[in-house]
Amino acid sequence: MPPVIFAHRGSSGTYAEHTRAAYLQALADGVDGVECDVHLSRDGHLVCIHDTTLDRTTSGSGDVADRTVDELRTLDVSSWKGVGIPSAYGDAGGQFLTLTDLLVLLRAAGRPIRLAIELKHPSPFGLRLEEALIAFLMDEGWDPESSMLDTIEISFMSFNPDSMRQLAESAPHHMLCQLVADVEPQEVRDALRFGSIAEGALIAVLQRALKEGEELIDAQEVGIAGPGVEYVRDHPDRVRQWIQAGVRVRAWTVNTAEDARFLAGLGVQEMTSDYPARIRLALKGNGQ
Secondary structure (H helix, E strand, C coil): CCCEEEEECCCCCCCCCCCHHHHHHHHHCCCCEEEEEEEECCCCCEEECCCCECCCCCCCCCEHHHCCHHHHHCCCCCHHHCCCCCHHHCCHHHCCCEHHHHHHHHHCCCCCEEEEEEECCCCCCCCHHHHHHHHHHHHHCCECCCCEECCEEEEEEECCHHHHHHHCCCCCHHHEEEEECCCCHHHHHHHHCCCHHHHHHHHHHHHHHHHHHHHHHHCCCCCEEEEEHHHHHHCHHHHHHHHHCCCEEEEECCCCHHHHHHHHHHCCCEEEECCHHHHHHHHHHCCC
């Protein structure tokens, strides 16, 4: 079977990530599934945004958790991309999405679709984020045994092993995806510019989370491994062992034909891409 293709934050290579346009384009691209990140707003709504702060992808600044959902809806979340939005995908003022909004789009697709939800940590709400997500899905009609919500198959992802353990109390094992990536100390320093003591503490936390995450996958306490492409290239034998042991592997972020073909050759079953149509075409050309 060909690999399952997820659109990473929608077709985010084409339109601004997590926007209405990005997800509508993903559906038009014929993706098998879409991926989103969720945070909680100040008033407890699940909102689709990657960062803990607003600065990179919106016209606002500060923490997502400090704004109500109504305040978040007033922000421009698409102009930073520098790409025009077709009128069929809505106007610039209607691009911000809550998880409720995203479910409306997926239900309207009229076909089975997968939804991979990443829970972002550290969160000021701690594991209340997981509790809020499960409560929300239950209210929407989600079936914990099958992890189906109408025609939407829902899986859960996080780099945080504690998140996986918390979700395991409600969600089925085969729908839990432990994300893993090697910790690069210099990248952490460059990104955060902390003092040396704080940097060292954060690096230690990240390394411990990676070790625990790998152990969860090895013990098959989760059914899906979520390595980055670089992790797969650096640890192909480990990834191959996971696949041989019956673990599904969902690699991210797969944006080149070279990476897609390498992963498919290794036996990776699922790929997440900013350019899902491109990756589907590359795999088709490779006989996948």
